[in-house]
Amino acid sequence: DNGGSWTAFSPLTMASPVVITGLTNGTTYQVKLRAINGAGTGADSSGVSVTPVAPPMPIAPITPVAPPTPLAPSPSAPDSSAGTNSVPGNSVAILAQRAPRQQGDMLITTGVAPDGATSVVQIASGVSAQISLSQMALRPRATVRVATKCPITSKGVARSYTCKARLGAGMWALTTQARAGSTVVAQVATRARVKATKRTAVTG
Secondary structure: OOOOOOOOOOOOOOOOOOOOOOOOOOOOEEEOOOOEEOOEEOOOOOOEEEOOOOOOOOOOOOOOOOOOOOOOOOOOOOOOOOOOOOOOOOOOEEOEEOOOEEEOOEEEEEEEOOOOOOEEEEEEEEOOOOOOHHHHHHOOOOOEEEEEEEOEEEEOOEEEEEEEEEOOOEEEEEEEEEEEOOEEEEEEEEEEEEOOOOOOOOEO
16 A cells, blocks of 8 residues: 555445556555445455556557659650640650641641651541541441551751641541651651541542
């Protein structure tokens, strides 16, 4: 008891287990039991040494941290007049190309081919584009795909190319590729809307 005493329980407050408060952690106490009832007070029991200790601090749960977002490659900036450009892989550069323009029933795009390119090919595809009557009868609202070979013309240090395709009215997705043999070395993707003209045949 170390000079102090506590009432563990009485006939009016029966409780189990009995909690003794006011103790100091790390200090050893002698705990004895003494019965008290209407007949009187009993003798102390033999003492038991008790040293209270503080409960361990709870460990806060670890919040998982998401991995950082990988940085996208930063290719060189294309011609500011070009359409929406895309690079399918890190090894393929962006092909410099101006925005397509319509001249009569022809869609014309121009640009500069990189050194080492031996050919430039443009592929146009559309779903609801206006096409020739024979094609419409065979494949109504079918995807139309037109491949156009684009000549490369060397003018000084620039190796310019021009793509000309006769496309029907509608929205077209254009993919222009500069190739070295069969390998694509540069590419650009754009979208172009072709207005209706008297001619509706589709040729590349």
